[in-house]
Amino acid sequence: MVPKDQTIERRTMAVLVDNEPGVLARVIGLFSGRGYNIESLTVSEVDPDRRLSRITVITSGTPQIIEQIKAQLERLVPVHRVSDLTREGPSVERELVLVKVNGRGNKRVESLRIADIFRARVVDSSHQHFVFEMTGSSEKLDVFIDMMRPLGLVDVSRTGVVAIARGPKGL
Amino acid sequence: MASPQMTGSEIVLKALCDQGVDVIFGYPGGAVLPIYDALHEQNALRHILVRHEQAAVHAAEGYARSTGKVGVVLVTSGPGATNAVTGLTDALMDSVPVVCLTGQVPTHLIGNDAFQEADTTGITRPCTKHNYLVKSADGLARVIHEAFYVARSGRPGPVVVDLPKDVLQAKSDSYVGPEDIKHQSYRPQVKADSHAIAAAVQMIAKAKRPLIYSGGGVINSGDKASVLLSRFARALGVPVTSTLMGLGAMPASDPLFLGMLGMHGTYEANLAMYNCDVMINVGARFDDRVTGRLDEFSPRSQKIHIDIDPSSINKNVVVDLPIIGDVTSVLDDLVKAWKRSGAKLNQKALKAWWAEIEEWRGRDCLKFANSKSIIKPQYAIQRLYELTKDRDAYITTEVGQHQMWAAQFYKFEKPRHWMTSGGLGTMGYGLPAAAGVQVAHPEALVIDIAGEASILMNIQELSTVAQYGLPVKVFIINNQWMGMVRQWQELLHGGRYSQSYTASLPDFVKLADAFGALGLRASKPGELDDKIMEMIESPRAVVFDCVVDQTENCFPMIPSGAAHYEMLLGPEDKAAKPVSEEGMVLV
Numbered sequence: 001m002v003p004k005d006q007t008i009e010r011r012t013m014a015v016l017v018d019n020e021p022g023v024l025a026r027v028i029g030l031f032s033g034r035g036y037n038i039e040s041l042t043v044s045e046v047d048p049d050r051r052l053s054r055i056t057v058i059t060s061g062t063p064q065i066i067e068q069i070k071a072q073l074e075r076l077v078p079v080h081r082v083s084d085l086t087r088e089g090p091s092v093e094r095e096l097v098l099v100k101v102n103g104r105g106n107k108r109v110e111s112l113r114i115a116d117i118f119r120a121r122v123v124d125s126s127h128q129h130f131v132f133e134m135t136g137s138s139e140k141l142d143v144f145i146d147m148m149r150p151l152g153l154v155d156v157s158r159t160g161v162v163a164i165a166r167g168p169k170g171l
Numbered sequence: 172m173a174s175p176q177m178t179g180s181e182i183v184l185k186a187l188c189d190q191g192v193d194v195i196f197g198y199p200g201g202a203v204l205p206i207y208d209a210l211h212e213q214n215a216l217r218h219i220l221v222r223h224e225q226a227a228v229h230a231a232e233g234y235a236r237s238t239g240k241v242g243v244v245l246v247t248s249g250p251g252a253t254n255a256v257t258g259l260t261d262a263l264m265d266s267v268p269v270v271c272l273t274g275q276v277p278t279h280l281i282g283n284d285a286f287q288e289a290d291t292t293g294i295t296r297p298c299t300k301h302n303y304l305v306k307s308a309d310g311l312a313r314v315i316h317e318a319f320y321v322a323r324s325g326r327p328g329p330v331v332v333d334l335p336k337d338v339l340q341a342k343s344d345s346y347v348g349p350e351d352i353k354h355q356s357y358r359p360q361v362k363a364d365s366h367a368i369a370a371a372v373q374m375i376a377k378a379k380r381p382l383i384y385s386g387g388g389v390i391n392s393g394d395k396a397s398v399l400l401s402r403f404a405r406a407l408g409v410p411v412t413s414t415l416m417g418l419g420a421m422p423a424s425d426p427l428f429l430g431m432l433g434m435h436g437t438y439e440a441n442l443a444m445y446n447c448d449v450m451i452n453v454g455a456r457f458d459d460r461v462t463g464r465l466d467e468f469s470p471r472s473q474k475i476h477i478d479i480d481p482s483s484i485n486k487n488v489v490v491d492l493p494i495i496g497d498v499t500s501v502l503d504d505l506v507k508a509w510k511r512s513g514a515k516l517n518q519k520a521l522k523a524w525w526a527e528i529e530e531w532r533g534r535d536c537l538k539f540a541n542s543k544s545i546i547k548p549q550y551a552i553q554r555l556y557e558l559t560k561d562r563d564a565y566i567t568t569e570v571g572q573h574q575m576w577a578a579q580f581y582k583f584e585k586p587r588h589w590m591t592s593g594g595l596g597t598m599g600y601g602l603p604a605a606a607g608v609q610v611a612h613p614e615a616l617v618i619d620i621a622g623e624a625s626i627l628m629n630i631q632e633l634s635t636v637a638q639y640g641l642p643v644k645v646f647i648i649n650n651q652w653m654g655m656v657r658q659w660q661e662l663l664h665g666g667r668y669s670q671s672y673t674a675s676l677p678d679f680v681k682l683a684d685a686f687g688a689l690g691l692r693a694s695k696p697g698e699l700d701d702k703i704m705e706m707i708e709s710p711r712a713v714v715f716d717c718v719v720d721q722t723e724n725c726f727p728m729i730p731s732g733a734a735h736y737e738m739l740l741g742p743e744d745k746a747a748k749p750v751s752e753e754g755m756v757l758v
């Protein structure tokens with residue numbers, strides 16, 4: 001028997017689906033029902049004319065599990081295509097975060113300075129707070145959030161990762 | 172051009188007719204009254220009124236599996252739909268094409284906890300291949316046609332169409348026929364990649380100990396697949412074993428056939444599986460009941476896996492050569508490619524392989540100690556087989572020891588004559604499934620080989636059988652125990668028989684009488700043949716209470732978590748080692 005590879009890999013997959021009621025529940029139900037991991041999942045309509053939505057999901061598992069996840073996704077009736085972006089070549093992954101920081105005095109100045117370094121934008125503010133918006137890789141977002149923590153961080157909202165293959169070819 | 176105005180209900184019925192449906196298994200209720208009203212006005216569709224919605228689905232499964240057509244179910248909202256869930260799950264696990272129409276509360280009440288409201292699409296999402304909630308009569312015809320397409324294409328399965336009552340009553344001029352429907356995205360691969368076929372020919376040509384492991388996919392693929400399977404096996408002289416779901420694809424009488432493999436499979440089939448060097452899996456899914464302990468499953472073979480569902484590939488067992496496609500198409504290509512290549516198996520090696528297999532066969536693993544005073548269950552099924560084999564007999568089963576004995580002792584020569592709940596193992600499947608088979612084949616001899624515990628799970632269907640004059644035969648292997656449970660308790664739980672004995676069983680002969688069926692009982696081996704003949708020759712439905720040895724166990728058996736070579740062949744055979752902790756947690 002071919003030995004099983006037990007290393008756990010992390011994969012970003014793009015899933016093109018019909019934008020119909022219940023389609024997200026189908027995808028999520030598949031992951032929970034079969035015990036697969038979801039680290040991040042985003043979804044939005046991308047082609048209103050053909051009523052197609054694109055789901056970006058980050059998952060992890062052994063190579064055998066990853067292959068299963070792909071096959072199980074492709075088997076859902078409203079799924080058009082599944083692309084394993086991690087595997088199929090270089091891709092760009094981005095995430096957006098909104099971070100609310102309350103603070104006065106030095107801490108407030110410090111939060112602005114750090115936001116500047118990270119190229120975050122202020123999208124709302126008062127004398128007491130800022131809301132920063134930042135996009136980047138998830139790791140960069142993690143660092144930014146960590147640095148804001150001691151400066152009065154009160155709220156974080158992240159979109160989860162969206163991803164697209166590099167190069168001229170589409171999904 | 173717009174079609175004439177029709178109500179949603181009329182659209183549903185017209186779509187069914189255009190799909191070639193001739194019979195619906197159903198049960199009415201408030202939410203589907205408009206459909207029942209429309210049914211009342213027409214003669215093209217026959218409606219079989221069951222006595223429980225679970226039975227409607229099993230009947231549709233029996234109908235579907237014995238004909239190759241899609242089975243159709245109609246139930247009401249809420250409890251009608253939830254009662255159907257077991258049947259739907261059963262059809263999903265065994266890849267049976269079923270379209271189940273469920274009533275729903277009107278669209279404006281959905282989400283309000285209205286009377287008999289259930290989130291049917293939510294509940295059935297994980298137990299269907301696909302499901303739909305129809306929001307307007309305009310898209311209705313398209314959805315019904317799509318549902319049939321999805322149910323029967325690729326790996327078949329159940330599809331639910333949830334129909335709010337207002338949609339059934341609304342009018343629309345949007346009817347479209349099946350020919351106008353093309354699904355946006357769902358297109359299973361039927362034809363295999365030619366490189367894979369070529370690679371398979373090469374792999375098989377080098378085999379010294381080849382084995383074909385065939386499964387339910389051969390049955391699903393249609394009768395031609397079975398013809399091709401035996402043709403291929405005979406052309407090469409290769410042994411064939413089959414899963415529970417694949418029985419009948421390869422004629423049991425063919426010398427190449429080694430019987431069923433797996434937990435209760437034959438010694439020769441399991442040892443051939445363990446020792447083969449090239450395995451050709453044709454439409455089987457490496458179920459845990461077949462593989463036993465995975466790290467000892469056929470450890471030295473190269474594996475070819477033919478399957479229409481890519482998710483079956485490498486799910487449980489990693490294979491060397493996947494071939495995605497429909498069995499008929501793939502075997503057709505494979506047979507041709509084999510001929511073209513001029514390849515020949517190493518005859519000397521093949522002969523040695525067969526010599527080994529014959530030695531295993533010589534163990535006669537299905538032998539049992541017969542008795543003159545008490546009916547052995549195996550003997551009962553042997554006699555049933557001998558006395559019915561020359562007729563067009565269809566066999567269904569319930570779940571338990573009797574099911575396994577039926578698989579071992581009833582020899583199937585043709586596909587589609589064996590209906591059993593394999594994947595879900597649903598007690599209560601057999602009688603409604605038999606009713607469905609009988610509806611499809613009114614002249615045939617249809618027998619449900621049952622256990623006394625299982626039969627009570629859908630016994631109410633005797634009333635359906637009576638209403639339509641279906642001459643179904645229920646052959647109860649009555650051991651007073653949930654025998655399969657008792658066997659596991661004996662072998663794995665120190666003989667502590669917790670709740671596996673049924674006290675206060677009904678008198679099945681009187682029960683038959685109450686339902687208008689003929690009741691027969693046999694308790695002695697000597698009376699068995701005559702009583703079986705009486706059953707066969709009766710034009711009525713029959714409940715046959717076959718009183719058998721209560722202590723008999725089903726062998727061979729591979730204890731859970733054990734390997735194929737660790738098979739127990741009989742009661743005197745003790746397991747080589749106690750069942751491991753890993754094995755104990757397995758079902």
Ligand SMILES: Cc1cc2nc3c(=O)[nH]c(=O)nc-3n(C[C@H](O)[C@H](O)[C@H](O)COP(=O)(O)OP(=O)(O)OC[C@H]3O[C@@H](n4cnc5c(N)ncnc54)[C@H](O)[C@@H]3O)c2cc1C
Pocket residue numbers: 264265266325326327385386387388389391392393413414415416417431432433434435436453454455456457458460461477478479480483496497498499570571574575592593594595596597655
């Ligand atoms: C009490 C009990 C004991 C059991 N013991 C055993 C046992 O000892 N041995 C045994 O074998 N089973 C046993 N079973 C049954 C077992 O649980 C499984 O149901 C069975 O083994 C599965 O059979 P299969 O692999 O043929 O797959 P199926 O469930 O029939 O699946 C068919 C496979 O073929 C594919 N397929 C479908 N259509 C096509 C097509 N047109 N072309 C190509 N591929 C297709 C599908 O994708 C799927 O992978 C037992 C069940 C019960 C209840």
Ligand SMILES: Cc1ncc(C[n+]2csc(CCOP(=O)(O)OP(=O)(O)O)c2C)c(N)n1
Pocket residue numbers: 569570571572573574595596597598621622623624625626648650652653654655656
């Ligand atoms: C609906 C359902 N509940 C429970 C089980 C577990 N189970 C499997 S076999 C069995 C006993 C069946 O007894 P019987 O019908 O008398 O058959 P026997 O094994 O005695 O032949 C039980 C309870 C099941 N398969 N299905």
Ligand SMILES: [Mg+2]
Pocket residue numbers: 571622623624648649650651652653654
């Ligand atoms: Mg019993």
